[in-house]
Amino acid sequence: MKESIINNLITLREQSPLVQNITNYVVMNNTANALLALGASPIMAHAKQEVADMVNIVGSLVINIGTLDEFWVDSMMLAAKEASATNTPWVLDPVGAGATAYRNETITRLLAFRPTIIRGNASEIMAMAKVNIQSKGVDSRHGSDEALAYGKQLSEETGAVVCISGETDYIIEGKRVCAIHNGHSLMGKITGMGCSATAVVAAFAAIEKDFFQATVSGMTIMGLAGEIASIKAKGPGSMQVEIYDALFSIDKEMILKRAQISLLDE
Amino acid sequence: MKESIINNLITLREQSPLVQNITNYVVMNNTANALLALGASPIMAHAKQEVADMVNIVGSLVINIGTLDEFWVDSMMLAAKEASATNTPWVLDPVGAGATAYRNETITRLLAFRPTIIRGNASEIMAMAKVNIQSKGVDSRHGSDEALAYGKQLSEETGAVVCISGETDYIIEGKRVCAIHNGHSLMGKITGMGCSATAVVAAFAAIEKDFFQATVSGMTIMGLAGEIASIKAKGPGSMQVEIYDALFSIDKEMILKRAQISLLDE
Amino acid sequence: MKESIINNLITLREQSPLVQNITNYVVMNNTANALLALGASPIMAHAKQEVADMVNIVGSLVINIGTLDEFWVDSMMLAAKEASATNTPWVLDPVGAGATAYRNETITRLLAFRPTIIRGNASEIMAMAKVNIQSKGVDSRHGSDEALAYGKQLSEETGAVVCISGETDYIIEGKRVCAIHNGHSLMGKITGMGCSATAVVAAFAAIEKDFFQATVSGMTIMGLAGEIASIKAKGPGSMQVEIYDALFSIDKEMILKRAQISLLDE
Numbered sequence: 001m002k003e004s005i006i007n008n009l010i011t012l013r014e015q016s017p018l019v020q021n022i023t024n025y026v027v028m029n030n031t032a033n034a035l036l037a038l039g040a041s042p043i044m045a046h047a048k049q050e051v052a053d054m055v056n057i058v059g060s061l062v063i064n065i066g067t068l069d070e071f072w073v074d075s076m077m078l079a080a081k082e083a084s085a086t087n088t089p090w091v092l093d094p095v096g097a098g099a100t101a102y103r104n105e106t107i108t109r110l111l112a113f114r115p116t117i118i119r120g121n122a123s124e125i126m127a128m129a130k131v132n133i134q135s136k137g138v139d140s141r142h143g144s145d146e147a148l149a150y151g152k153q154l155s156e157e158t159g160a161v162v163c164i165s166g167e168t169d170y171i172i173e174g175k176r177v178c179a180i181h182n183g184h185s186l187m188g189k190i191t192g193m194g195c196s197a198t199a200v201v202a203a204f205a206a207i208e209k210d211f212f213q214a215t216v217s218g219m220t221i222m223g224l225a226g227e228i229a230s231i232k233a234k235g236p237g238s239m240q241v242e243i244y245d246a247l248f249s250i251d252k253e254m255i256l257k258r259a260q261i262s263l264l265d266e
Numbered sequence: 267m268k269e270s271i272i273n274n275l276i277t278l279r280e281q282s283p284l285v286q287n288i289t290n291y292v293v294m295n296n297t298a299n300a301l302l303a304l305g306a307s308p309i310m311a312h313a314k315q316e317v318a319d320m321v322n323i324v325g326s327l328v329i330n331i332g333t334l335d336e337f338w339v340d341s342m343m344l345a346a347k348e349a350s351a352t353n354t355p356w357v358l359d360p361v362g363a364g365a366t367a368y369r370n371e372t373i374t375r376l377l378a379f380r381p382t383i384i385r386g387n388a389s390e391i392m393a394m395a396k397v398n399i400q401s402k403g404v405d406s407r408h409g410s411d412e413a414l415a416y417g418k419q420l421s422e423e424t425g426a427v428v429c430i431s432g433e434t435d436y437i438i439e440g441k442r443v444c445a446i447h448n449g450h451s452l453m454g455k456i457t458g459m460g461c462s463a464t465a466v467v468a469a470f471a472a473i474e475k476d477f478f479q480a481t482v483s484g485m486t487i488m489g490l491a492g493e494i495a496s497i498k499a500k501g502p503g504s505m506q507v508e509i510y511d512a513l514f515s516i517d518k519e520m521i522l523k524r525a526q527i528s529l530l531d532e
Numbered sequence: 533m534k535e536s537i538i539n540n541l542i543t544l545r546e547q548s549p550l551v552q553n554i555t556n557y558v559v560m561n562n563t564a565n566a567l568l569a570l571g572a573s574p575i576m577a578h579a580k581q582e583v584a585d586m587v588n589i590v591g592s593l594v595i596n597i598g599t600l601d602e603f604w605v606d607s608m609m610l611a612a613k614e615a616s617a618t619n620t621p622w623v624l625d626p627v628g629a630g631a632t633a634y635r636n637e638t639i640t641r642l643l644a645f646r647p648t649i650i651r652g653n654a655s656e657i658m659a660m661a662k663v664n665i666q667s668k669g670v671d672s673r674h675g676s677d678e679a680l681a682y683g684k685q686l687s688e689e690t691g692a693v694v695c696i697s698g699e700t701d702y703i704i705e706g707k708r709v710c711a712i713h714n715g716h717s718l719m720g721k722i723t724g725m726g727c728s729a730t731a732v733v734a735a736f737a738a739i740e741k742d743f744f745q746a747t748v749s750g751m752t753i754m755g756l757a758g759e760i761a762s763i764k765a766k767g768p769g770s771m772q773v774e775i776y777d778a779l780f781s782i783d784k785e786m787i788l789k790r791a792q793i794s795l796l797d798e
Contacts, residue, residue: 026294026310028558032723037768042723043628044558050632057631069313069337071601084430096309099323100316189514191298191308197688235511245767248721292560292576335603362575365589366582375609455780457564457574501777502569 001178001216001261002183006218013039014124017059017206021199022076024066024095027192031062031169034196037247038221040203046075055082058090059206062199063115065106066095069207073106080113088120089116089205089214092160093198098127111158115212118154118197119219123146129154144168152177161211163201165194169219173212180216181260184230186239193243197222200247206213220259224250227258267444267482267527272518273386274474274483279305283325283472287465288312288342290332290361290485293458296506297328302464303513304487306469321348325472328361328465329381330370339372346379355382355471355480358426359464364393365437366504374458377424382477384420385485388413395420410434418443427477429467431460435485439478446482447526448489450496452505459509466513490516493524533710533748533793538784540740540749545571549591549738553731554578554608556598556627559724562772563594566728570753572735573709578607587614591621591738594731595647597638598627605638612645621648621737621746624692625730630659643690648743650686651695651730651751654679661686676700684709693743695733697726701751705744711750713792714755716762718771725775729754732779752791756782759790 020043021031028044035042045054055061058073063076074217092115094107107128120128122142129150144166155162155172164170169180187193201218208214228250229242286309287297296311301308313318321327327349329342349356358381360373373394386394388408395416410432417438421428427439435446453459467484474480494516495508552575553563560576567574577586587593593615595608615622624647626639639787640662652660654674661682677699683704687694693705701712719725733750740746760782 007475024310025291025557026298029723032558033768033772036721036723043631044556044599045628045632046599047634050600050634053632053634067310067312070315071337071603099309100311100319101318102313102319161409189302191295191302223573235514236299237507237510237514240299240510241507241769242772244769244772248767248769290576291557292564295561333576333578336581337603362577365575366577366585368579368582368585455568457568458559501780502565503773503776503780506565506776514736 001263002255002259005220005259006255007215008204008214009221011207012203015207016041017203018043018057019060019062019199019202019206020045020054020058020079021062022051022072022079023062023064023195026066027194027195030192030196031199033244034247035199035203037244038061038200039205046072048075048078051075051079052082055079055088056086060102060202061088061090062093062202063110064093064095064195065088065089066195066196068103076110080110084113089211091115091117091119091198091202091205093195094118094120094124094128097124115158115160116205117161117163117201117215118158119165119201122164122166122193125154125162125164144170161215163215163219165197165219169223171212171215171219176212177264178216179211179262179264180219180223182220182227182258184226186230186233186236187226189236190240216261221247221250222260224254224258227253236253268521268525269528270479271483271486271525272521274470274480275487277473278469281305281308281473283469284323285326285465285468285472286311286320286324286345287328288317288338288345289328289330289332289461292332293461296458296462297465297511300513301465301469303510304466304469312338312391314341314344317341317345318348321345321354322352324354326468327354327356328359328468329356329376330361330461330464331369332361332461334369334372342376346376350379355477357381357383357385357464357471359461360384360386360390360394361461362488363390378477381424381426382471383427383429383467383481384424385431387460388432391428391430392416410436426437427481429481429485431463431485435489437481437485443530444482445528445530446485446489448486448493448524450492452496452499452502453492455502456506467505482527485504486521486527487513487516490520490524494520497525533795534646534787534791536745537749537752537791538787540736540746541753543739544735547739548573548734550575550589551592551594551731551734551738552577552586552590552611553594554604554611555584555594555595555596555727558598559727562724562728563614563619563731565734565776566779567731569771569776570732570735577606578604580607580610583607583611584614587611587620588618592734593620593622594625594734595642596625596627596727596730598727600635600638608642612642616645621743623649623651623730623734623737625649625727626650626660627657627727628654647690647692648739649693649695649733649747650690651697651726651733653726654696654698657686657694657696676702693747695747695751696752697729701755703744703751704748708744709796710748711794712751712755714752714759714790717756717766718762718768719758721768722772748793752787752793753779753782756790758785760786
């Protein structure tokens with residue numbers, strides 16, 4: 001498992017895959033910087049006049065509904081459709097799922113284009129699995145353990161790899177389940193950490209065709225980056241800075257020494 | 267006064283109120299991070315399909331016109347109307363008031379929904395009080411002392427708590443006036459410090475129903491964060507990082523030791 | 533040459549010119565912070581109702597097509613037209629030129645309003661000079677040396693000062709060519725460095741009417757800021773922070789000691 005992550009990281013840095021991001025205004029800068037620090041090449045393009053053209057030159061696509069509106073939803077649909085038609089892996093980040101009817105409807109429409117991977121927090125994954133919860137904004141008031149059964153259901157229903165991020169991250173594809181115990185609580189005090197994780201997962205999906213492994217690789221790297229960053233961080237500001245530095249410097253030794261991954265089923 | 271700020275900060279961190287932000291593109295990330303570091307929960311949602319739904323689940327609302335356009339103004343109106351109808355406290359940040367006719371017209375339309383609090387720099391507050399000035403973009407070329415009389419007039423006309431930020435911050439509600447002498451000049455070299463202050467004030471307005479006290483609490487905490495940050499900052503870059511760390515770590519002792527607040531009238 | 537840069541920096545900090553930015557979502561925050569740290573005053577305003585009003589109060593304008601769409605393109609056209617009509621210097625940043633037909637068409641339309649300065653990476657400049665290349669997103673897969681001849685052609689065709697940024701930055705105006713050998717490779721691992729350079733160049737164009745000199749001044753200052761920042765940076769996160777601090781603190785001595793500028797032709 002660790003060997004696969006190490007190899008994926010090496011490949012990612014060699015190939016520097018293009019990752020297209022149709023994401024929210026709040027985190028665009030974070031997302032681009034996380035991808036660059038990791039070794040990937042971010043593209044942010046959403047105009048309906050070019051969104052499909054871009055899908056055709058990238059290795060993967062992120063669709064994140066954080067600050068959706070009618071114009072952006074149109075672009076998301078065009079991009080998801082093109083990704084689906086061209087077998088370009090794409091990752092759905094259902095920010096705020098469950099908070100409003102509009103978000104839920106948009107998610108339902110996006111699911112028609114069969115996302116390769118879905119990454120959300122426990123509340124979002126539970127809302128997608130039609131649990132009757134009210135999300136508290138973009139925070140999760142539910143633990144990832146609580147959401148595990150719903151994540152399995154969602155993976156079964158959609159065919160997607162499902163990632164529930166939280167204190168423990170769960171990656172689920174059918175009967176395969178992986179738990180990752182890395183990360184740090186200060187990550188919850190910075191905006192866009194989940195969105196950055198989604199983008200990092202997408203970068204791995206551009207170079208690793210086993211999307212379960214790609215997701216495990218991305219989430220492990222993000223968790224490790226947070227953990228390494230926390231050593232020097234004195235608060236959320238320095239934590240953010242250290243995370244970029246860690247994404248840039250993370251290497252084989254850190255993965256071997258620190259990654260805490262366990263397969264739960266197979 | 268300091269006891270009230272300390273208690274408000276404790277309550278805010280316990281309750282982690284949801285604060286909805288319809289704000290400008292430049293500062294969305296800063297604003298979300300400032301709220302998270304402080305202990306609140308930011309939501310950024312502007313789609314007209316969900317903006318009113320969101321108002322109904324949050325503790326307070328920020329409307330900041332920094333990068334307004336016709337689509338966003340529609341959303342601002344919907345959100346302000348819903349906040350007014352549901353007695354949800356909302357804070358208006360009139361960025362660039364006086365710079366263009368379009369900004370002035372938008373502000374006039376927003377005032378119809380009776381903002382709970384208005385926070386701006388001296389130029390913006392003077393422009394709102396119909397002083398014939400030309401704002402220099404989002405900077406203020408006027409001192410907060412110069413704007414005090416206009417702030418009083420604006421509070422009287424609108425019924426809102428008015429906050430004029432500057433070297434001295436003034437908070438005005440009818441005959442109550444408070445002056446805060448914290449902060450640091452490097453804050454003027456970072457974008458979005460005023461916008462972050464507005465969001466921090468909104469977070470306090472979600473948990474303190476005396477909105478004058480809420481505004482005093484928010485502005486004191488922002489000023490102190492800047493002051494504490496400046497101790498280690500070597501320029502605007504490190505200043506920004508240190509401010510998030512300071513918002514996260516600020517505590518009772520720092521407030522007691524450093525806050526410089528004076529009531530001018532009562 | 534160095535004396536001119538030093539004088540321009542002093543003038544810029546004294547006058548703190550307003551620079552209007554119609555730029556992409558990813559870098560708005562960076563751009564505003566780079567301008568503030570340098571000593572200029574950023575404005576971000578794009579509404580078609582006010583974009584021309586703003587052009588009339590600023591010293592220069594940036595148009596950056598990074599996250600263009602039909603609404604923003606309308607605003608860009610209005611702003612470029614007004615800048616052209618009022619002889620306000622404006623800088624075009626053709627992000628992703630060559631990547632999609634939509635970008636190329638937009639650039640062609642903008643060129644009709646005669647940009648004062650065009651700053652791009654090698655791929656973008658080559659694409660604008662009608663070289664048949666496929667840009668890899670916003671990265672350049674071409675060296676600036678390779679693009680020099682195309683930059684000369686583009687300057688001749690458009691009458692603009694053309695800046696090709698890369699390991700060596702080239703500034704071209706007709707027969708005048710300047711090469712700058714400052715900067716650091718970590719700048720390529722942070723989003724928006726090119727966009728920030730464009731804004732910094734625009735700030736100098738607001739106070740220096742020889743636009744070739746203005747561009748040389750801006751690119752030298754950005755390169756030096758990166759170089760100085762790299763001394764303490766441990767990765768892209770700390771690099772970004774240090775760059776703002778460096779833009780704020782850069783002075784005569786650093787320019788005299790470190791700037792590596794050579795005139796190639798005259």
